[in-house]
Amino acid sequence: MAPAILDSPTASKLEKESTSLPADPKMEVKSGLQANGVNHFSTTVPKSGAEVGPHAAIVLSEWDSLSRNTDNKRPVYIDSDDISIASVVAVSKYGAQVELEDISSTINRINQSVEFLSQRLIEGHSLYGVTTGFGGSADLRTNRTEALQQALTQHQHSGILPVAKQAISIHAALRNGGTEFMPETWVRGAMLVRCKSLLNGHSAVRIDIIQLLMELLNHDMIPLVPLRGSVSASGDLQPLSYIAGVLEGNPDCFVWTNDLKGGRVLIPADTALQVLGQGSITFESKEALAVVNGTAVSTAVGALALQEANHLGVFSQVLTAMGVEALLGSMGSFNEFFSKVRPHRGQTEAARNIRGFLLDSKLARCEEEDEECPGGLKQDRYALRTSPQWIGPQLEDLSLAQDQITIESNSTTDNPLVDVEGSTIHHGGNFQNASVTSAMEKTRVSLQMFGRMLFSQCTELINPAMNNGLPPNLAADEPSTSYSMKGADINVAAYMSELAFLANPVSSHVQTAEMGNQAINSLALISARYTHTAIDLLSMICATYLYILCQALDIRAMNLLFLDAIEPAFCNVNSEIWGNILPNADLLESLQNELTKTLLKQIAMTPSMDSKERFQNVTDSIQSTLTTFLYTRGSLPPGFDALSAIRRWNIQTSETLLKLFIQNRQTYFARPDATQHLGAASTRMYSYVRRDLQVPFHQGLADRPGRTNQLKTIGSNISVIYEAMRSGRLYKPVLECLKSDLC
Numbered sequence: 037m038a039p040a041i042l043d044s045p046t047a048s049k050l051e052k053e054s055t056s057l058p059a060d061p062k063m064e065v066k067s068g069l070q071a072n073g074v075n076h077f078s079t080t081v082p083k084s085g086a087e088v089g090p091h092a093a094i095v096l097s098e099w100d101s102l103s104r105n106t107d108n109k110r111p112v113y114i115d116s117d118d119i120s121i122a123s124v125v126a127v128s129k130y131g132a133q134v135e136l137e138d139i140s141s142t143i144n145r146i147n148q149s150v151e152f153l154s155q156r157l158i159e160g161h162s163l164y165g166v167t168t169g170f171g172g173s174a175d176l177r178t179n180r181t182e183a184l185q186q187a188l189t190q191h192q193h194s195g196i197l198p199v200a201k202q203a204i205s206i207h208a209a210l211r212n213g214g215t216e217f218m219p220e221t222w223v224r225g226a227m228l229v230r231c232k233s234l235l236n237g238h239s240a241v242r243i244d245i246i247q248l249l250m251e252l253l254n255h256d257m258i259p260l261v262p263l264r265g266s267v268s269a270s271g272d273l274q275p276l277s278y279i280a281g282v283l284e285g286n287p288d289c290f291v292w293t294n295d296l297k298g299g300r301v302l303i304p305a306d307t308a309l310q311v312l313g314q315g316s317i318t319f320e321s322k323e324a325l326a327v328v329n330g331t332a333v334s335t336a337v338g339a340l341a342l343q344e345a346n347h348l349g350v351f352s353q354v355l356t357a358m359g360v361e362a363l364l365g366s367m368g369s370f371n372e373f374f375s376k377v378r379p380h381r382g383q384t385e386a387a388r389n390i391r392g393f394l395l396d397s398k399l400a401r402c403e404e405e406d407e408e409c410p411g412g413l414k415q416d417r418y419a420l421r422t423s424p425q426w427i428g429p430q431l432e433d434l435s436l437a438q439d440q441i442t443i444e445s446n447s448t449t450d451n452p453l454v455d456v457e458g459s460t461i462h463h464g465g466n467f468q469n470a471s472v473t474s475a476m477e478k479t480r481v482s483l484q485m486f487g488r489m490l491f492s493q494c495t496e497l498i499n500p501a502m503n504n505g506l507p508p509n510l511a512a513d514e515p516s517t518s519y520s521m522k523g524a525d526i527n528v529a530a531y532m533s534e535l536a537f538l539a540n541p542v543s544s545h546v547q548t549a550e551m552g553n554q555a556i557n558s559l560a561l562i563s564a565r566y567t568h569t570a571i572d573l574l575s576m577i578c579a580t581y582l583y584i585l586c587q588a589l590d591i592r593a594m595n596l597l598f599l600d601a602i603e604p605a606f607c608n609v610n611s612e613i614w615g616n617i618l619p620n621a622d623l624l625e626s627l628q629n630e631l632t633k634t635l636l637k638q639i640a641m642t643p644s645m646d647s648k649e650r651f652q653n654v655t656d657s658i659q660s661t662l663t664t665f666l667y668t669r670g671s672l673p674p675g676f677d678a679l680s681a682i683r684r685w686n687i688q689t690s691e692t693l694l695k696l697f698i699q700n701r702q703t704y705f706a707r708p709d710a711t712q713h714l715g716a717a718s719t720r721m722y723s724y725v726r727r728d729l730q731v732p733f734h735q736g737l738a739d740r741p742g743r744t745n746q747l748k749t750i751g752s753n754i755s756v757i758y759e760a761m762r763s764g765r766l767y768k769p770v771l772e773c774l775k776s777d778l779c
Contacts, residue, residue: 089385091431092774094438095346098122099771105132113137114232114250118446121438124339127253128225134250136235145237146246149454153240153322156461157181164452164463165325171270172551185324189284192277192328195262201290201302218275218333220258220292220300225336226272227253227279229445230327238448238455239326245317248283252291257308260290261333263565267549269557271449271467272333280327285309285316322452330449331469334560338472338479339441341567342434345479347767348574349427349434352486353386354773355581356423357393358718359493360400360416362588364504367394368403369421382428390424393773397715399592417502419492426489430482437475444471469560473543476563483570484539487577491532494581497588498525500644505595507643510587512594512701513736514646520734521587524580524750531580535573538566579758583750586710586725589718590733593710598700599639603632605696606689613685619671627665634658651693655686708733717773724769729756 088096098121104110105126111133112123126132136142153166162168162177169176170188178184196216231249234241252258259282265274281289282305291308295301309316319327359365370391375384394400415421452463498521500508509525511518542563548555610628618624638654645653663682672678708726711719725731731753732739741747748756760766 087388089388089431090381090435091346091349091385092389094435095350096771096775098343098346102126106130109133111135112228114228115139115142115235118442119228119232121339121343121441121445124225124228124336124445125343127228128221128336128340131256133254134228134231136250142235143243146235146241146243148456149237149240150242152454152456152459153461157321161461163322163461165329166322170325172553174553181321182318185319185321186284188324188328189277189280189286189319192274193281193286193289195265195274195278197260197262197290201260216263218261218263218337221340222333222337223258223261223279224253225340226261226275226333227258228332229336229339230276230279230330230332232446233330233332233448233450234326236448238453239322239450240454241323241326242320245283245319245323245327248314248317249279251312251314252282252308255312256292256294257312258292259305260292260302264562266333266561267547267554267557268331268334268469268473268560268562269467269549269554270451271328271330271469272561273328275333275561276328276330280319280324281305282308283317283327284319326450329451329467331444331467331472331560332449334469334472334558334564335441335444335449337561337564337568338476339445341476341564341571342437342441342479344571344575345483345567346434346438347764347770348483348486348571348578349431350389350774351578351761351767351770352490353389353423353427354393354717354721354770355490355578355585356420356427356493357390357715358582358585358589358721359490359497360390360394360420361397361713361715361718362399362497362503362506362585362592363416363420363493364399364401364592365416365420366401366403367391367397368401369416370394370424371403374424380428380432382431383424384428385431386427387424389774392776393717394715397718398713399589400715417492417496419489419496423489426485430485433478433482437478440471440475444469468556469558470543472560473558473563476560476567477541477543480563480567480570481539483567483574484535487532487535487574490577490581491528494528494577494584495525497584498522503588505640505643506588506591510584510591510734511736512587512591512705512734513738515644516646518736520736520750521584524584524754528577528580531573531576535570535577538570538573542566575758575761579761580754582721582725582757583731583754585718586722586731587734589710589714589722590704590708593713594701594704594708596713597704598697599636601696601700602635602639602693605692606632606635609685609688609692613681613688617672617676617681623669623671626669627662630661630665631658634661647694647697651697652690654693655690659686705733705735716776720769720773720776724766725757728769729760731756 101120101122102125105112105123109132112119112127113135116137117123123132127134153163156163157166164174165188166181166184167177167179168174169178169184198216227249231246231253233239234246234249259279261275261278266272278289282291285306287304287306289305290302291305292300293303293308293311303311306316317323360367360369370387372384372387372391375387447466449467449469451465451467452461453466454461496502497506498509500506507515509515509519509522511520542559546557546559549557607628610631611624614627615624618627635654635658638657642650642653659682662685666672666678666682710722714722726733734750734753739747741749757766
């Protein structure tokens, strides 16, 4: 079956070649393309012809594209190629080089734009931002074109930055909660996107300016840019002005560079240009305006957010499949019939993915018309049962956001625009970045929707009233003195509350700016910034939930081993006490079957009790079944002291069950491994957490860190998972789940 891929610039045809991702996308770029010189990501694209949903096609295609730019050290050609979100990530996070592929035709295109503008000025035309003031001051006129460009950057250099630029001062400010400047990764992305826009040849900017931007980028010399101050209406004026200030060699604009000790330091822009062996730029007509009058910052920040959001969309489906197994849920919720009669693309994709992730699971229940849930409900609760219908629209929104960000990354955003072919200069508003705002608002709502679903699954899994036989708080030892996941349960509620708040739109809070001229403004950068915060929070939810899922799956596996050992041990007790009393073997077998059925039911109902109390309670509960059987069907011999035998049976049964349970628990604690019971995706993720990340099964109160052991707190172990997510390493097994499902 041919791939069902969106007809869009971002859902390109998947290629049949090996792909990989670098180790640590969150690290600031030092040198080279692979963090620590290690490649942690080597995966294979699904076979050509594999059925792949629109969102999955985007994610896998971008993954492949990113690997080509990093693994193979392929530069990003920004004159001949469209830049993808993967290109932005490669340059921003991994230091991929930026180059021109067809230099001569590019220079020719740029020169035509510059010459056309020059001729217009010679002819005496009045042009916005060249012979007029800016914005609400465009009624002013001047012939001092170079001075006007200097005035533009001067008045835009109004942002708040740390006063002390030494590393120690900045680190102190960060420790105190101060964050006045953008991460370098964001600025790198903005420089890339702005270069692309200027190279389109509609802004009349000399090639020297673009090449100096590229030179700074390729030498990892990144301007210090304020975090706040843009309304993203006339583009991102203030942030881009600090990049322009570096091009001018402004000594009060600063640049991040290597300190030769593996760290980063700030140096003045004029010093940075000297280090590069470059002279400063004196902006000519329109050039400063062209550099600052665009959407590059909000677009780049949005692109980086969307890449992670797409991965979280896939991860949410993987976690949901794991949740189905941990809660002993049904595969019937993901039957293709639901999508056949309600054929939304996203719902179809999510259901098919989750069903594939559950392949070979021994915990998920096979769908049957007359199936019953272990806990007594006829169906799974909504957080599992309606997950395809919940996830599907979010995948559709993320796919649309991908188109919006990709188109914006390759567009000319400036004013006025030079149309050489049409011999015209156009005055308009191609810098109003509502498209990126729209993309980010959709993305943030999708993140909240993923989070709310996972939060519900997580709380259901921890609650013994809802989790189908697991202990409270997923305590692996004694519930009365071990509250393992209770703190994590509270944490997830806190993360979810903040994530839900961030789902509120930014675009409804527009304020009139700049003398009333910018009466509507997109707030795209603010929206993109908050989307990154939402990603932080959903990543915390996912990391915590994955830790909790692995805990639950271990307890399921441990319990299954115990249940497998119960029947022969229990049979021995019954045979020893009742074998010579009952008149025939068939009657003994009937007794054994009835007692075992009741025993298993009582065990499933008593996970909240400590072991000794639990198995005495279980034995007492099934004693009535024994008594009824003996006195109604047992044909006891005359004069037989049944009460003494029952008391002996009670003591021996409770002691046997307790001993067996503790032995089984100790055996499992020594070598925990749930993989034999798990489906394809759960096996991969469980193994990654337990073996690759070395995050252990939490065994209860005994796992409290102390001076004499190397144990970690629950939070430290969750943090290991969280950092693997934010570095990108964890998404290797996540996307392998997707690819294995498709192949």
